[in-house]
Amino acid sequence: MSDNIIFQIREELTTNCDEKTKTSTLHFFKEKIAFYGVASATVHNISKTYYKKIAHLSKADIFNLCDQLWQSGMIEESFIACHWSYNQHTNFVSEDYYRFQQWVEKYVSNWASCDTICNHTIGECIERYPEHIADLKKCALSENRWMRRAAAVTLIIPARRGKFLDDIFEIADRLLLDKDDLVQKGYGWMLKAASEAHQQEVFDYVLKNKTVMPRTALRYAIEKMPKEMKMIAMKK
Secondary structure (H helix, E strand, O other), rough: OOOHHHHHHHHHHHOOOHHHHHHHHHHHOOOOOOOOOHHHHHHHHHHHHHHHHHHOHHHHHHHHHHHHHHHHOOOHHHHHHHHHHOOOHHHOOOHHHHHHHHHHHHHHHHHHHHHHHHHHHHHHHHHOOOOHHHHHHHHOOOOOOHHHHHHHHHOHHHHHHOHOOOHHHHHHHHHHOOOOOOHHHEEEHHHHHHHOOOOHHHHHHHHHHOOOHHHHHHHHHHHHHHHHHHHHHHOO
């Protein structure tokens, strides 16, 4: 059954690709990506339709299907894998974190797949099992750019809720001088999310580090702050 479901999904994706989406998709990525060229809304609908057909399966079986989707290298299939894994969030156990991290390390090759798996599946797992914050901090030291970005963007949603502030600053410290612009944007986004609940603390962090923080990260971090704060932070 599993091979048949994967085959059907790939048939659907192939049928629904279009030249306009193919052209527009290329504008979003600097890195080379593999894709069908299917609109996001269509991918989401395909994901929902086929999840109904596998919802009765065990979590282990669903995660194995996710493995197959990730292994294709196609960005649309990675999105479906992300949706399916998140749909199992009420069944997560602590050990699932390591499988999710492995997906990032082995299969993620672009910021969109990275953010989708991290914002939802891994972020939810971290909220349920915060002991894995220590593993995220290790990711911030990885040679793999997507692991480093994952260390930050995993905490976006918890950050908006005011959680893990000290850990957020520690991860930002580890990524502070990173030369990769996608990592800079990732930890800047994390700080921006944290500023929604802890504006003054994030502002103070930015001021303390503004002389060395890359301007890309700084601009992201202060994006939601009042004009006066932005002016102070941007002043050289």
